[in-house]
Amino acid sequence: MADIWDVIHSQRACRAFRDDDVDDATIARVLDAATFAPSAENRQPWIFVVVRDPASRKAIGEINQKAWAAGARAYSEARLTPKLLADVEAGVTGGVSAAPIIIVVCADGSAAHEATFGSSLFPAVQNLLLAATAIGLGSALTTLPTTFGDELRTLLALPGHVHPLAVIPLGWPAKRLGPPRRVPFADKTYRDRYGQDWEKGKGIR
């Protein structure tokens, strides 16, 4: 039992994990929750690869670092605050592969059209993250390693119709996470048409 409002408001990226394993029964609860998300035509085109093998986790970490060095760092450097950049960099260069479990969420191209991958997979990913939070697990939604999708494909023996979309480290958090920082919804909400602020004077332009 966990209150959904508390879980939604506390779910956030974890980038440092304890060494302790996450057992199969706990992973099962998280993946079961993922499958209750909606998908186009209810086709459920998700495939999960649960990586516990240390060599494979290390290899995913290396793919991640390669993608970071190949351009993602330069792109982020100009855009993120120094603190967020340092957090993300720590996750990329150590945290993700240091998690005891990495779940690679893939789209099954034999079950669904590519145009529906985003709307059919990321709701399941969010259920997964919320379920992890409800259990007290740390997690993070990352997509950076998928930019080297062919290397992930080789590592995980994915057939051609299986496309990795998200890479989620999962484990017990090394430290207590602070609250997520968000812009109030009213700053990004309009009534009936763009430009008519939800609360007068609040909308972005």
Added chain:
Amino acid sequence: MADIWDVIHSQRACRAFRDDDVDDATIARVLDAATFAPSAENRQPWIFVVVRDPASRKAIGEINQKAWAAGARAYSEARLTPKLLADVEAGVTGGVSAAPIIIVVCADGSAAHEATFGSSLFPAVQNLLLAATAIGLGSALTTLPTTFGDELRTLLALPGHVHPLAVIPLGWPAKRLGPPRRVPFADKTYRDRYGQDWEKGKGIR
């Protein structure tokens, strides 16, 4: 207070709504929950247009029907069970625009790169659907009307950098919804690499 496991396991598409309005305070809870989803670089590139105006809802219904007639029906007819096809068709031709509220979820192209739209928007959509379910509201994730994105753009006065990705009817359900039907996660889960079943003999090939 609502148990997250109950909510996750009961959230499903609603396609028939009562006439009763949904008040602003309730919509605010749902949208606030949406904004607590993760997004690439925490850029929060979502924009919500809350449509209550009857003429605009009717126009969205017409766009939906046009997209359905233009090809979606023919595509679905061969793929869905007759019962699911009838449900979807009822939603397309009446249910969506009959909801007292339609929330159009858009990506802000000035805040995020197009490649991140799916991973940054659909987690927020899922939070929105779960929050609605926790309150007792019916909702559905639809993307069909976005295939006529230019018509939505004109109707809602969206600037060029604002891209509609999802159209979510919201209202009090006209009838009690049954449980969602899902394939067990173990049928779609592998250990360490594709082909190594989570439970022996369970994986798809």
